Amino acid sequence: MPHQNVALVVDGYSTGLFYPAALKQKGLRPVHVASGAQKQSPGLMEYTSHLSERLRADYEILVHDWEDTGELTHRLVALEPVCVMAGCEIGVEMTDILAQALGLPGNGTAQSAARRDKLVMHQTLEARGLPYLSCLATENLDAAMTFAAGLGSWPVVVKPLRSAATEGVRLCNSPDELRAAFGALVGSSTLFGERNDRALIQECALGREFAVNTVSRDGRHVLSDMWEYHKIASPGGAPLYDRTMLVRTLGDEHRAIIDYAYKALDALGIRFGPAHVEVMLTAQGPVLIECAARPMGGAFPQDLLVESLGHTQIQWAVDGYVDPVAFAAHAAEPYRPTRSMCVKSLISTREGAIRSIPGIALAARLPSARRGNFLETLTTGHLPRTVDLVTNSAHIFLCHADAAVVAADWATLRELEVEAQNELFELCPADASLETDDDWFCRVPDELWLKPEAQAPEDADVIWRALALVPGERVLDCPCGDARVGIHLAARGARVTGVDFNPRFIARAGERYAAAGLAATLRVGDMRQLADRGAFDAIVNWFNSFGYFGIEDDFEVLRRFAVALRPGGRLLLEAPNRVGILGNLTCKYDADGKPAGAVAWDDVAERLVTRFSVPEPNGSSESVVRSGVRMYSLAQYKLLLRLAGLELVHVHGEGLTVFAETSRRMILVAVKPKDA
Template identity: 35%
Template sequence: MSTSRRPVAVVVDGYSAGNFYPAAFAAQGADVVHVQSTPELIPTMAPPDLTAYAENIVCADEGKLVEILRTYEPLCVIAGQESCVPLADRLSEALGVPSNGSRLSTARRDKYEMIEALRGAGVRCASQFKSGDPAALVKWADDRGRYPVVIKPLSSAASDGVFICDSSEEVRAAAESVLSAQDIFGFSNTEILVQSYLAGTEYIVDTVSCDGERYVCGVWQYEKTLLASGKNIYNRDILVDPDSDLVASLVSYVDEVLAALGVRWGPAHAEVIMTDEGPALVEIGTRLNGNINAPFHDVCLGGNQAQLSAMAYAQPDEFRARHGGSVYRKLQSAVVYNTPTELDGVVASVDEAVVERIKSLPSVFFTAVKVKPGARLKPTVDLLTSSLRVYLTAPAEEQLTADYERVRALKDSVYRLA
C-alpha cells in the first residue's frame, strides 16, 4: 500500500513528449511513478527526466510488475511513447484501471493490423500488403498497376523508414533498406508494409478521450517537401481554424477510427490525408503528439494534450463537463517548423548568436537545437534528422510568416561544421 495520500499515475517509458506528463499530473494533484520497460534507456530517443518521478521501476517480469504497481493503487497506466502502448494496455487492464484493453492493442500499434481493423469496420482506408520479401512487395505493387506506393515499417514512428516509390526498382531498394535496418525503438524490421499512395493534404488530429467522450485538442496541416530520394519530409505544422468544414470532416472521420480501434481513454495522435474521396488514415498512435510543447499549446490553444490527458484520468467528471464531445479554440495562429538541412558533417560548435537572433523574433516561442557539438549533422531525410524545431505563434498571420521566412534564412548558420 502506498504511503502517499495523493493519487498516483503510472507512466510507462516517458521518453520525448512523455516528459510533459509529470507536471500535468502534478497539476491534478497526483504523484507519478515511472516504469522503464527496458534494462537500459533507449538511446535513440530523448530520455525521461527520472528526477520528475516519485520512483522509477525497472522490472522485466510483467506479473511481478503488476503486483508492484498494485501497491500504489494507481488511477491510470499511460504510455509515454509509441512502442510501449501494448504494455501500458496490458498493465492497465490487469490492474483494473481505466484502459483501452489489450484486445485491439496490436491494431493500435502495428500499422498493417491498424488498417485492416478499419477495413473490417467499414472505415475508408488504404489498400495494403505486408511481407519480409522485397520481391513479394514489388509484385504486389506491380500487380496493382498504379504508382506511387508507400513503403514503411510496421511499428516505427516519426516518419522513420517511410519511402514514396514510383517504380518497382524504387520499391525493391526501399524494402531492402528498411528490412536491413532497425526501427527507432531498436527492433529489427522483419516484415514491412507496402500501401497505396493517398494523394492529398495531410493533417494531424490530436484527441483526448475519457471513457469514450473525446475532445479534439488540435488540428494541424502538415506542410511537406518531397525529396528526390522519395522521402517526404516534414516542414511546417500549421494550426487550422477549428470552425472550418474541413475540421468537421476530419473530426467525424477520426471518431470512426477511434471507435474501430477501441480507443476510449487517453491521448491519440492521428495523421489523416484528405483525399478526393474523403479523409483516410495514414496512422494513429495512442500517445501524445511528438511535437507537443505544453506552454506553447497553452498559448495558442488554451490547453495541451498532456494536461488534458491527466485531467481525463484524474478528474473524469470535470473533463467530460468541460470538454466532452467538443473541439479546441484557436487563440492565436501557430506553426511548428522542423527545419530541413542539406549540411553534412560533425558539428564543431553551435553559433549561439544566431540561435539568439532566432529566439528574439517576435513570434518565436521556443527553439530546440537538436544537434550538439561533436555529433554528426546529416542531410534531412525524416523528422528525426531535422536540424531545429522552432515553435512560432502570433495573433497575426503576417508576423508568423515573416518570422518563419527569417528562420528559414538563418537555420543553417546555427551549426559550424568541423
Template identity: 30%
Template sequence: MNTSIERYAIIVDPYSSGSLFAAIFAQMGCKVIAVLSEPEPPDVYAASYRPDDFAAIYVAATELQDSLILQLRDYNPICMLTGCESGVELAEKLAPLVVPELSNDKELALARRDKGLMGQAVIDAGVPMMRQICSNDLSKVITWLYQNELVGNDLVVKPPKSASTDGVKKITKGEGLKEAFYNLLNHPNRLGIINDRVLVQEYLSGTEYVVDTFSYKGIHTVCNICKYIKLDNSNGMAIYDRMEWLSPDDPVVDVLASYAKEVLNALGICFGNSHVEIMLTKNGPRLIEIGARPHGGGHPRLCFIATGDSQVHRSVRYFAQNIIPPPKYQLLKYMTVVFFHAMQESVVTNIERLHALKDLPSFLDGNIHIREKQTVPATRDLFATLALGFIVLASNDQAQIEHDIYIVREVEAVVFLPIEDN
C-alpha cells in the same frame, strides 16, 4: 503504503511528451509511477527521461509479469497512460490487468502499435483506408501489386513499428522497391526493434494533418488539429518543413475530427491519448497511421499555449479531478513550428545567426541542437530533423508569422553550408 490517502498515476515509458505528465499530476496532488519497457530509454528519447520525477520506477523487462502486476495494483492507480511510442505495447498489455475498467479493447491491442494490423483493423471496420500489404515475402508484395493494379505506381515502404518517419521511403513508379524492401527487412529501426516485416502502401497525394485526441469511456475529444507542410525530395519520404495549428473554424476540421473518431473506434480506443495522422485526398480523408499516445516532441506544451489546453492537461484533469473535457478546442493565437533541415550533407556556419532568431517579433521558443563547424547529414526523417532543431513562432497576426518564416529560411541558407561532392 497508504493508498487511501495518496493517489498514483502510472505512466509507461514517460519519455518525450510523456515526461510532461509528472509535473502536471503533481499539481493535482498525485504521484507518478514510471514503468519502463527496457532498463534504459531508447537513445532518441534519453534526453527527456527524468527519473527524479517519479515516486517509484519499475522495469518490465527485469520483473516477473505477475509480480509487476501485483505491485502496480497495490498502488490502486487512478490511471495507466502511455508516455511515448516505445511504451504502447507494454501499456496495452498491462492496463487490462492493472486498471481493467480504464483500458482499451484488448482484442485490438496489437493493432494499436503494428501499422500493418492497424490498417487492417480500420478496413475491417469499414472505414476508408489506403491500400496496403505488410509482409516479409517480396513475392507476395509483387502479387498484391498486380492484383491491385499498382504496378508502376508510386508507393511507400515503412517499418510496421517505427516512429517519427524512421525508415519511411517513397518508391517512385515502383522503381527500387526490392532494394528498399530488403534495406528494412530484418534490420533494426531507430527504437531498436527488428523489422520482421515491411509495410508497403499506395502513395497518397493531398494535405497531411494530425488530430490529437483524448478519450474517456469511448468518447473522443479533439485537443487540436495541425497541418503539416513537407518537402518531398530524394532524401526521404517527406522532410518536415513546418507545422501549423488550425483554427477550429477551418472547414476541414469537422471532416478530420469525424474521420479520426471513426479510426479510434475501429481500433478499440476507449481511454487515453491518441495522435492520428490523416491525409486529406481528393477522395476524402485516409489514415496514414495512429500513435496510441500523446503527440511527441513536447507538442502538448506548445498546444497549451496555442489553445489553453492539451492532451496531457485533459488526461490529468479527467483522471485526477473527474473533469469532463470539452469535445472541441479553441485557438488563442496563431502558432507555427518551423523545422530546420539540411538538404545535403553540410557544415554548420554562422551559428550565431540561428540564435539571433530569438529576436523575431513572433518568436516563442526554439531548440537548437547543433554547434559551429559541426558536420550534419542530409535530413532524411523526423528524428534527424529534431536533431537539428526548430523555431516556434506565435502571434495574433498571421502575416507576422509568415514574414518571420521567410527570415528563418533566409538564415538557414547561410548556416548549413553544403559539402561539395568529391
C-alpha cells in the same frame, strides 16, 4: 509511505516528459514505469539514460528493473494506482497490459496490435467499412513488386509495420525505387530495437495531411488540437517535415476529418486517454495514415500550447482519466485557438562537424520565434543530413496573434534553409588545410589592405551617388582605413566619422584630414562593438570590409550598423560577387585533391582562403598566415540584412553598372525602415 493517488506513466519520454507536472497539479503522485523496450535498442537505452536525472527529479518512484510482467504487476498493485498512461509510442502496449491487469481505465489488450501494427490497423478500418489504404506486409520482393503493380499507379509507400517519426518511410515513384527501399528496410531494425522482418507496401494517399489530437473517456472523444503538416519529398523518397501549423478555424473539411478520426478511434478500440491521429484529406475524402494511442510527439513547449489553446493535450488526458467533471467541461468548450502556432523543422542537406550555430541568433530576430530546440546538435557537435523526422537538425517554435507574422517568419526560415544553410549551422572545413587563422585580419600587413590612391576619387563618387548623399549628412566610414575614400566624402560636405581596428590607419587618417584642412571624427574601434545609436544618416562599408569573422559576428556587425543608423538611414556595402569571382578563379590541387596553391575556395565554410607570408616582428623569419574572407551570396546578404533590420533596395555591379551574375563586385544599398 502511503501510496494513494498514485498515477503510473509508462515510458514517460518525448511529450510524456510533461506528465509529472500535470499529474501533480491534480494532486496525483507520479510513478514512472519502464516498458523494457529500451533493453532491445542501444539507441533507446542511450536516449533514456540521458533522461534519468530528470526522471528521478520528476517522479516519486522509478520502476525500471523487473523480471516479467507478473512480477511488475505485483509490485504495482501494492502502490494502489488510480490510472496508467503511455508517455510515448514504445509504452503503448505495456500500458494496455498494465491497465487490464490492474483493473484500471484503459483500452484493453484485444486490439493492441491494431494500434501499433500498420497492416492490422488498416485491415481493421476495412472491416469496419471505413476508408483505408491497401497494404501488403511481406518479406518477398517479388510479392512487393506484384502488389505495387496491382495498385495501378505510382508512387507507393514503403514503411516499417511498427515505427514512428517517419523512420524508414519511403515514397517510391518507380519499380527501381521500390526495390531499393525494400532492400534497405527488410532486415534493418527500428529505433525501438525491433527487427523489420517484413516491409509494409502501401498505396499512397495524396492530398493535405492533418494531425488530430484527441482525449477520450469511456469512448467519448474530445478534440484537443489540430495541425496541418507540410512535408518535402527528399531525393531518397522520404517525406521530410518542413512545418507543422496549428489549425485555428474549423471549416467543413476540418470537421469531416475530425468526424472520420473519431470513427477510426472507435474502430481501433481507443476509449481512454490521448490519441494522435494522422489523416490525409484526399480528393475522395479523409483517409487514415496511422493512429497512435498516446500524445502527439515532438515535446512542444507546453506554455506556448496553453497560450494558444488554453490547455495542453497532456492536461486534458489527465482529466480524462481522473476528473470526469473537468473532462465534460472540456468537451463542451468550443475549439477556438487565440494565437497562430507553427513548428519549423530545419532540414539539412549537408552534414559535418559544427563550428557554431548562428541560426540561434538569426531565428531570435524573428518576431514570432519563441523557442528553439537545438539540443541534439549542441550536444553532439555534429550536423546530420536530414533523412527523416529524427534527423531534423532543429525545431523552431513560432507563436503570434497574427497569422501573417507567423507565415512570414516561416518563409524566412525556409529561405535560410534553401539559400543559406551555413547561416544556420556553420560547419568546420572538411579539409584541415583550409582552416584559417582566427586573427588573420590583425596580421595582414598594412599595405595589403589599401587600394591604389588614384582610385579613391572615383570610389568616393560611386559611394556618393549610390547613397544619394547630400552635404551635411552624417556618414560613418567603417572600417575607414587611412581615409583614402573618406576624405573625398568630407570634401563634398559629408560630416564623416571614421572607425578602424588599426590604430596606425587612424593616425594616418588624422594626418590626412589635417593636411586637407577638413574636419572628421576618428576613433579606433571594432565594428563588432559599435555602440552608436541612431547617430548616422549613412554608413559606408567599402572594399572587402565584410566577412572577416564567424557568421554570428558578421551578423552582429550588420545588426550594429542598423542600430547606428537613424530611421530611413542607408547602408552601403561593397563586396565581391561570389558567382562572378568563382567563375573566374583558378585553384591548384595536389594529386590527393588537396589545395596546393596560394588561393583556394572552401565550399563548406564558404570562404576564399589565401595563404601568404608575413615577416615576424624581429624580421628574422616569416610565418604563413591563412586568411579567410567569407563570400556571401546575394541571397544570403538579403536574408542577413533583413534579419538585422535593414531592407535591401538596390544592387549594382562595379562602378554602379547593372548587376549581373558575371559581375565581379556588388554594391548593396540597404535602408533602415522609417518606422524602426
